[in-house]
Amino acid sequence: MGSHRFPELSRAELELMKILWAGGRLSAREVHEQIPAELGWAITTTRTVLDRLVAKGVLRRESIHKINVFIPVMTRPQGLARLVREFATRVAEVEPAAVVALFARQSRLSPAELEELAKLVREASEEGSEGHA
Amino acid sequence: MGSHRFPELSRAELELMKILWAGGRLSAREVHEQIPAELGWAITTTRTVLDRLVAKGVLRRESIHKINVFIPVMTRPQGLARLVREFATRVAEVEPAAVVALFARQSRLSPAELEELAKLVREASEEGSEGHA
DNA sequence: GCGAACATACGACATATGTAGTTTGAGCCC
């Protein structure tokens, strides 16, 4: 125990988190500019999703000279872990580790992150089959 | 064009579809009995989700002696294709084919289904980068 | 033939999500 039980990320939320994970600390506008134009989001939409992420405790808001910048609280491995497990167990119905392996060639994850992802997915498995029965 | 643009499947819906894909044609009760008890669903919940699946055109309802049996319209490969693409492109950010490969060792999919899944995922990719611009 | 049991068809309701708009305040250009 110890690892915060982070909430799930919806599609729109994951989209923004990916930008934040890559950018570190960005203002709403900076995040918005990196959203694929095809999505055609209004800036207010970006702000709303950002706010919800803060409300969920996934992002932290810091005011710099009256301008808010958003900082990830949930790390990328933490954000991916749940999605990986869900996909592995419910959709693909294969061992989660096999899905984790997919991320190996995914340049966005550093070796350290990859390892953390593997660990988190493993831990989640243990939790799933609780030993407190 | 040609392949019906099936709607997405929510978690609960996927749960039921998996049972139907394995069972063929089942009554609401039969489906309900196969739902993992841990989920603790009420029979009415099962019926509701089943109804929504019919409304979405994913299942077909047939009345046999006044008892409804539900028959899959959307095949397993069709149901998985979208989920696979979503996970591959948005979450793992790897080639969809790599994710399809995961299903190779998944006994639930026959070789034919596996091939269809691969084909559907491939087609979806092409659609994504439409050539009609 | 009657009532217990089960099935069907609907209605309901809270929360989650996608997607904005509006109101108000601060900062900067001329």
Added chain:
DNA sequence: GGGCTCAAACTACATATGTCGTATGTTCGC
């Protein structure tokens, strides 16, 4: 120093989802 421009903070609203409950009709054992 009056606006124009933006950011922040709220509010809004439709649809999707998870989860049932209820009113009715049908069946079968006794």
